[in-house]
Amino acid sequence: MKTIKNLSIILLAVFLISSCNQKSDQIRIGVIQYANQSILDSVYVGIQKKFNEYNEKYTIKYQVAHGDPILNATISKQLVKDSVNLIIALGTPSAQAVTNDTKTIPIVFSAITDPVGARLAATMNNPGGNKTGITNMQPFDKQIELIRLIKPNVKKVGIIINSSEANCVAGMVYVRKALEAFQIPYEEMNASSSVEIITSAQSLATRCDVFFISPSNTIYENLGALKKEAEKKGIMVLGGDQSAVLKYGSVGTYTYDFVEMGVNTAELAIKILDQKLNPGNIAVSRPANTYLYFNMESAKELGLTVPDSLLNKAVK
Secondary structure (H helix, E strand, C coil), X not given: CHHHHHHHHHHHHHHHHHHHHCCCCCEEEEEEECCCCHHHHHHHHHHHHHHHHHCCCEEEEEEECCCCXXXXXXXXXXXXXXXXXXXXXXXXXXXXXXXXXXXXXXXXXEEECCCCCCCCCCCXXXXXXXXXXXXXXXXXXXXXXXXXXXXXXXXXXXXXXXXXXXXXXXXXXXXXXXXXXXXXXXXXXXXXXXXXXXXXXXXXXXXXCEEECCCCHHHHHCHHHHHHHHHHXXXXXXXXXXXXXXXXXXXXXXXXXXXXHHHHHHHHHHHHHHHCCCHHHXXXXXXXXXXXXXXXXXXXXXXXXXXXXXXXXXXX
């Protein structure tokens, strides 16, 4: 409790200093991000990139909760208390916090797997209230199909989930449907910490020959540990975002450009402010483009052959 209290004091000090330094005519944008993981980090890069085009017109108050629910709540309440002009929320828990804390400040959420299921939007077409945003529901059907195309003789897919994350619960509905459609056996294990992820991976490795990356913030924060356990048994890791493939050795994935998503998020926020629009009347949007990525070094290490028909579609 003492640590959280100290964090809150530091956070308050940062906000006060920032408020003192800003110009009176600047438009204040609060950005709350639930955790430091590749998707959310990339979205913020895009947000920053877009707002930087406007020089000093906007000032950004950016805070990360590091996956801590208490700190997440503290940041949310401070942004509302600070009366920023608009709040951008990255990740489902952060979006849920700010939508509970304010019904008047415009909210743009981004990288949300299931806005309706997470009760952030009444419907995708009419989210209602003071919020709208962008969903990042991954193309799970395409990702699962890659398993069949790259490893046709797959025996069983192991998936580590976090059932306490609304985004993971929502995304896994589509993952399971895809696995069943392609008649691929699978097994799930629940984990909510890095230690539990390692233990679950070690257990699944005795029965599975593929690890699929679930849509969990906890998993994304620990992809290095998951890959390390997979390497010990020669297990193929598949899925995830671009970073999962290029940095952590997932063999392949279909995904979005999350920096591009961040730019779109900032554009939506700017449109709402400039045109004084009601966010609740703006439909939740989806990324227009999907991109195919491969890590050929990982494929080679596992003795896998990626069909030319797929390589020709991949981002070079």
